Amino acid sequence: MVAIQTDGLTKRFGSGEAGVLALNDLDLTVEEGEVFGFLGPNGAGKSTTINILLNFIDPTAGSAEVLGHDVQTESKQVRQRTGVLPEGAEVFERLTPREHIAWVEDAKGIDADTDAILDTVGIADAADRKAGGFSKGMQQRLGLGMALAGDPDLLILDEPSSGLDPTGMKEMRQLIREQAASGTTVFFSSHILSEVEAVCDRVAILSGGELAIQDTIENLRDQNEGVCTIDVEVDSVPDSLGLDGVAGVQDVGVADDELIVTCESPSVKVDVVRAIDERTTVTDIVSEDTSLETLFERYTGESVEAAGEQTDDSTEAAEAEVVA
Numbered sequence: 499m500v501a502i503q504t505d506g507l508t509k510r511f512g513s514g515e516a517g518v519l520a521l522n523d524l525d526l527t528v529e530e531g532e533v534f535g536f537l538g539p540n541g542a543g544k545s546t547t548i549n550i551l552l553n554f555i556d557p558t559a560g561s562a563e564v565l566g567h568d569v570q571t572e573s574k575q576v577r578q579r580t581g582v583l584p585e586g587a588e589v590f591e592r593l594t595p596r597e598h599i600a601w602v603e604d605a606k607g608i609d610a611d612t613d614a615i616l617d618t619v620g621i622a623d624a625a626d627r628k629a630g631g632f633s634k635g636m637q638q639r640l641g642l643g644m645a646l647a648g649d650p651d652l653l654i655l656d657e658p659s660s661g662l663d664p665t666g667m668k669e670m671r672q673l674i675r676e677q678a679a680s681g682t683t684v685f686f687s688s689h690i691l692s693e694v695e696a697v698c699d700r701v702a703i704l705s706g707g708e709l710a711i712q713d714t715i716e717n718l719r720d721q722n723e724g725v726c727t728i729d730v731e732v733d734s735v736p737d738s739l740g741l742d743g744v745a746g747v748q749d750v751g752v753a754d755d756e757l758i759v760t761c762e763s764p765s766v767k768v769d770v771v772r773a774i775d776e777r778t779t780v781t782d783i784v785s786e787d788t789s790l791e792t793l794f795e796r797y798t799g800e801s802v803e804a805a806g807e808q809t810d811d812s813t814e815a816a817e818a819e820v821v822a
């Protein structure tokens with residue numbers, strides 16, 4: 499079944515020359531059980547899309563369904579079955595996390611296992627402390643806890659790692675994976691492309707209010723990778739490399755015990771390694787995939803930095819720590 503479907507979704511703010519076409523004829527499909535990454539530079543229309551899905555704003559044209567419910571006429575059912583972490587989640591300063599979850603229980607008419615949720619998001623120790631003094635990361639964790647209340651079928655997370663430290667980011671990935679494994683569809687927007695790459699089944703890239711592409715990251719790579727290079731380390735370079743007969747090999751270079759082979763497409767790489775392996779012992783292979791960053795830049799015409807990814811030293815250090 500389809501978790502999110504938009505047909506010709508269009509949103510114009512204002513009119514005339516001062517008007518902004520925030521979304522233009524967006525057709526998006528998110529299957530149930532998927533982890534779906536929603537990407538795009540600042541102003542691409544991501545929040546506008548999410549706000550329409552949650553019926554916070556009306557589309558100018560087109561329609562959208564969430565979990566089979568029309569977002570405008572059946573928004574109550576949509577909200578009942580959807581957990582939302584808005585961008586920069588704000589908390590009620592005078593309420594404790596326990597009271598926040600109780601507030602969601604009231605609003606949605608559901609029962610939640612509050613202790614288990616607060617434990618999952620890592621703020622069980624602060625369950626009865628007023629949220630006024632919470633750090634941004636704790637607020638984000640609390641926001642996520644509120645999204646998880648009632649065991650929703652769909653999680654919509656707007657920049658979920660915003661404000662989280664490296665440990666928090668790692669836990670967020672883990673949690674997204676766990677939610678997906680239990681059957682929950684996860685739809686999230688992010689500027690942190692490594693995060694998207696690590697957890698998503700499919701992505702959509704928005705650019706200027708229009709859908710530039712939606713596909714699996716693998717397919718995007720396959721379609722976009724042209725000429726590529728593979729470095730094959732061998733224990734001794736044979737007199738004849740045996741690569742003349744391999745279709746798709748464009749060039750071969752030798753440096754010490756390394757063969758640098760240029761292939762016309764990624765699918766050639768396997769044949770290259772097999773051919774070399776028949777004549778000598780392959781000790782290492784280095785092959786770089788097209789990164790999501792490259793794809794993002796290709797589809798949006800913007801560099802990731804310009805599009806809003808934080809690439810300051812602290813973020814890079816944090817990411818490195820997470821990967822490690």
Ligand SMILES: Nc1ncnc2c1ncn2[C@@H]1O[C@H](COP(=O)(O)OP(=O)(O)OP(=O)(O)O)[C@@H](O)[C@H]1O
Nearest residue numbers: 511518519520538539540541542543544545546547
């Ligand atoms: N209430 C509004 N009134 C007028 N213009 C708006 C309004 N909300 C959004 N826009 C405009 O619509 C366009 C899309 O904005 P939107 O917030 O959806 O982008 P986004 O992809 O979520 O960006 P970001 O990554 O910066 O959050 C932008 O040009 C924005 O200025």
